[in-house]
Amino acid sequence: MTLEVMAKAQAPIPLDASFRAEPGELLALVGHSGSGKTTLLRTIAGLWRPEMARVTVDGEVWLDTAAGVNLPPHRRHVGVVFQNYALFPHMTAAQNVIAAMDRSAPDPRAEAERLLALVNLPGFADRKPAQLSGGQQQRVAVARALARRPQALLLDEPFSAVDRATRERLYDEIVALRAHLRMPVVLVTHDVNEAQLLADRVAVIEKGRAVREGTTAEVMADPEALRAMGIREIAAMLPAIIVEHADDGLTRLDAAAGPLFLPTIDGPVGTRVRVRIMAHDVILARKRPDGLSAQNILAGKVAGIVTGTGPGVIVHVQVGEDEILARITRRAADQLRLQPGDAVHAIVKSMSVARDHVARAPMRSEPAQ
Amino acid sequence: MDWTALFLSLRLAGWTVAILLPVSIVTGRWLAYRQFRAKGLVEAVVMLPLVLPPTVFGFYLLMAFGRNSPIGAFWQASFGHQLVFTFEGLLVASVIFNLSFAIQPAQRGFEAVPVDVREAAACCGMSPMRSLLRVELPLAWPGVLTAMVLTFAHTLGEFGIILMMGGSIPGETKTIAIAIYDRVQGFDMAGAGIMSATLVAISLFTIAATYMLSARVGRRLS
Structure with missing residues (x-):
């Protein structure tokens, strides 16, 4: 289930990046706002099509502008956790999760409860998003993304909308959850600490370019790589x-x-x-x-x-x-x-x-x- | 009390709503989501019936549907009677005249659906049709409902355009509004009063019932 991405564009923001994420690996795309990291994530999901791009998962072509292939988002098996979670406000937590399942799934309710338990949210299945805290909403969003049985899991600044104490707890939960995940995970963040805590590999994105990609330890020790994010972020x-x-x-x-x-x-x-x-x-x-x-x-x-x-x-x-x-x-x-x-x-x-x-x-x- | 005229008005309003419901969903959604160069022009055209005097609008429709016009000639050839001075003619006029009432609120309704929620629907594997039925309509329905209520009530009350389209054939084109006008012309103030009060009651009931229903559902959702 290797995810391979190549994207080039001139507008609306310049893009020239390629990277890959192996099965079970968490790749962090780190960059400032406006660096193009979210656009890269949207390219994988099919919500954006750059002028020239190629996205393949496990050899399956999702997007290939040169060959004229462009699967719409609903035909890509992708799980996305949006920055503000984008839960369906008229549905309960369980219904949100079920909404992402195949319609042929047997006993979707039990599966939804299993996934909600996996993200440490048992007993909240029948609450509407408005009745949940930010951290709880994020957990529902993660459960919903997993319900799709995705070939790639995409996390777009998933911790930016919660307070710091909640964020620390959610970091631990994501780390624990990863033991259950076999697909590549791509995390978009502007927070270098978050990337270092959670990622196996890091790609630093600056002005649409992946200026450095490597293991987290390598990149976080590299002053050149971290110049864009601030040299004070260097850490072990x-x-x-x-x-x-x-x-x-x-x-x-x-x-x-x-x-x-x-x-x-x-x-x-x-x-x-x-x-x-x-x-x-x-x-x-x-x-x-x-x-x-x-x-x-x-x-x-x-x-x-x-x-x-x-x-x-x-x-x-x-x-x-x-x-x-x-x-x-x-x-x-x-x-x-x-x-x-x-x-x-x-x-x-x-x-x-x-x-x-x-x-x-x-x-x-x-x-x- | 002219029951025939009242039922004709209700029938006209019902058909207008039935036709404009899908139109308002498709067009309102399109205008809400898509950005294109001529969007302002399209929105202006949709709004036109709102600002033009019904007589002006009726005049053009009369010209367009008359026996000598291509549309009128086609209708005559296809159905054996002309389009003006018939219920079908009124219905076509009513549908066109109500476009602004039907599309505008529906467009606002779809605009209220957050972009990322729509994108989430697609990323959850929902086809555009499934996304419309399961996510967008449940969120945009207050706008669509308002559109339909306005269309219904507005059709009941429409006068000028029906007058222009030849609205004086009982059971065919003589709606309640025309009937009231006729009663007044004939100095039957009591009859006009009863029919006016009935129209007020029906319109008020329709709108109030809708508002109360949507407030209740709104409370349940939040």
């Missing part, structure tokens, strides 16, 4: 396990490189999480510092130094089996005479890690859906 993801919730409000996590203390992280002890550590929040020291307020000091060694045109450099630090990134000034790197292979200590202030920079780690996939 550190896998860890919740070990203890301390009385003083800190949560102790164990990463491969050692313990991490962060402000309260929701989740029972034993939960696997991934923590996004911003490169500009990391301080490097040659020796383990003493008498420092920062709670997290991870020993590691320099794996590489990326120098750009600006005053800063990105230092890749190997900590245990993981890597974190430090964005320091070139002057500091020179003063420390940092070289690849050097032993360093990476210092991370507990309070520098925001709550929404922590997400549950994906579970191993299990066949379902």
Whole structure:
């Protein structure tokens, strides 16, 4: 079920992008508003036809302008979660979900309830959208998109219309849901944090062009790729396990490189999480510092130094089996005479890690859906 | 009380609504969703019957449907009688004259259906026809209903255009509005009064019933 997309256009916005998403993979299209990322998503869904484009899923051609093929949206097996969910306001949650099923589906009501349970919304089947909160509406929209049994799942800024607390919960739910999904998933977002938390691969879209595509870790460490989104977004993801919730409000996590203390992280002890550590929040020291307020000091060694045109450099630090990134000034790197292979200590202030920079780690996939 | 005239008016209004219902859905939806260069012109043409005096409109219809016109000649050849001075002639005039009342509110109704909801219907695998029946009409129906009520009530009350189309044949073209006019001409003020009051009552009942019904359904939906 590989999704392959190529799109070129001059108007209304210039487009020149191609990318692919493998089955079960989540590809994030990251870009500012007006960058063309939503237009690319609409091209996949069949809601927009660029001058030159080709969209294939699992070898099936949905759109090929050169060959004159253009399946209408209702003939493409695509699941779309719209930015404002676009639920049918006159239907209940269950009816919304059933509306996306094949008319030949046996026992659609039971299937709708199963899907609503899958998105953590059991017991709300008979509510109308107006009686649901934003987060609940989003869950119905996801269930509806899955009810189509899509060959590609498209998420258009699905978290932008809910408050921050709800968004954090929904991130975890999407991560959990992915264990049940076998189709490629394309997420459109302007939020780099969201992309890093959720995506396997990232394509940065700028002025209609995919300026960089690669694994999330690669792209998020690449100052060139992130220039469009802001170089301060450079960050690494550190896998860890919740070990203890301390009385003083800190949560102790164990990463491969050692313990991490962060402000309260929701989740029972034993939960696997991934923590996004911003490169500009990391301080490097040659020796383990003493008498420092920062709670997290991870020993590691320099794996590489990326120098750009600006005053800063990105230092890749190997900590245990993981890597974190430090964005320091070139002057500091020179003063420390940092070289690849050097032993360093990476210092991370507990309070520098925001709550929404922590997400549950994906579970191993299990066949379902 | 001229029952024949009243029933003729109701029959005319009913047929006009029956014909304009699909027309208003198709045209209103088209005007609501599509953007094209001549859209303003099309909307102006649809609105024209609203601003022209019925006499002007009736005059042109008389010219267009008369025995010497191509349409009139075709009708004469096909059905053996002329189009003007018949119920069919009135109906055609009524349909054309009510286009603005039927299309405008329906167009507003379809415009109220959010674009992304329509797109979601397509992405849920609904064909355009299924999307119309299951998503668009259930959301646009207040507009379509208003269109039909206005058309019905307006047909009941139409006078000028029917006068121009030869509306004085009892049971064929003499509607209630014409009958009232005839009574007044004949100084039968009591008869005119009864028929006027009946017309007021029917129109008021139709519109009020519609509004109350739509308010109730609206409450249930929200």
